[in-house]
Amino acid sequence: MVLIPLLxxxxxxxxxxxxxxxxxxxxxxxCKSAFPFFMARISKVYNRxxxxxxxxxxxxxxxxxxxxxxxxxxxxxxxxxxxxxxxxPGCRVICTEPNxxxxxxxxxxxxxxxxxxxxxxxxxxxEDLRPxxxxxxxxxxxxxxxCSVPSVQAVLEEVLRVLRPGGAFYFMExxxxxxxxxxxxxxxxxxxxxxxxxxxxSLTRETWKDLxxxxxxxxxxxxxxxxxxxxxxxxxxxxxxxx
Numbered sequence: 001m002v003l004i005p006l007l008x009x010x011x012x013x014x015x016x017x018x019x020x021x022x023x024x025x026x027x028x029x030x031c032k033s034a035f036p037f038f039m040a041r042i043s044k045v046y047n048r049x050x051x052x053x054x055x056x057x058x059x060x061x062x063x064x065x066x067x068x069x070x071x072x073x074x075x076x077x078x079x080x081x082x083x084x085x086x087x088x089p090g091c092r093v094i095c096t097e098p099n100x101x102x103x104x105x106x107x108x109x110x111x112x113x114x115x116x117x118x119x120x121x122x123x124x125x126x127e128d129l130r131p132x133x134x135x136x137x138x139x140x141x142x143x144x145x146x147c148s149v150p151s152v153q154a155v156l157e158e159v160l161r162v163l164r165p166g167g168a169f170y171f172m173e174x175x176x177x178x179x180x181x182x183x184x185x186x187x188x189x190x191x192x193x194x195x196x197x198x199x200x201x202s203l204t205r206e207t208w209k210d211l212x213x214x215x216x217x218x219x220x221x222x223x224x225x226x227x228x229x230x231x232x233x234x235x236x237x238x239x240x241x242x243x
Contacts, residue, residue, distance in 0.1 A: 081109025
C-alpha cells in the first residue's frame with residue numbers, strides 16, 4: 001500500500017530534528033536522560049486510566065506466596081515504581097532497571113509505599129538477570145516493558161529461570177492491533193518515529209504469541225482496549241502465567 005510509506009514519511013518529516021540528532025549520535029543520550037522524567041509523569045496518568053484493571057490484575061498476588069507465607073516479587077523494568085501501590089502489604093520487592101536515571105523516581109515511590117519491603121535494586125536488562133539466583137522468587141512482574149526489550153523470548157527465559165516452581169509471571173503490555181483495523185494502520189505509520197521517541201518501544205509486537213510459546217504450565221491472558229488518548233496504543237494484553 002503506497003499510502004502507508006507516504007504517511008510514514010510525513011510523520012518522520014515532522015520529527016526531523018529528532019532524526020538529525022539520532023544521525024549525529026546524540027539522541028540516545030538525550031532520550032536515556034529525559035525518558036525517566038516523562039515516564040514518571042505518564043505513569044501517573046496511565047495508573048489513573050487503568051486503575052481498575054491493574055487492581056484486578058494484582059488482586060491475587062498473595063496466593064503465590066512461598067511456604068513461609070511471605071511473598072517475594074521481582075519486577076523487571078521497574079521504572080519509577082508505578083506498580084508499587086498495587087502490591088500487598090509486607091511483600092518483598094526486588095527491582096531491576098537497565099536505565100540508572102530512573103533511580104531518583106524509584107526512590108520517591110519507595111518512600112511513598114512504606115507497606116512494601118525493598119530487598120534490592122539490580123541494574124540489569126530483562127534478558128540478563130544473572131545477579132538473581134535460579135528459582136528464588138515467587139512472582140515476576142513486567143508492565144509496559146516487553147514492547148521495548150530487544151528479545152521478548154530471552155526475557156521470558158529469564159523469568160522462568162528465576163521463578164520458583166509454581167510461581168507466577170504477571171504482565172500488562174500494549175500490543176499490535178488486529179491487522180484489519182485502523183489502529184494497526186496507524187501503528188504501521190507511526191512505528192519508526194514512535195520507536196525512536198519511546199526508547200525502543202514497538203507498536204506492532206504480537207507479544208501474546210511469545211507468551212503462548214513460552215514454557216509456562218498455565219497461561220491466563222486477555223485482550224483489552226485501554227482508554228488512552230492515542231488510539232494506536234489502545235490494544236493491550238494482561239494476565240499471569242504460572243511456571
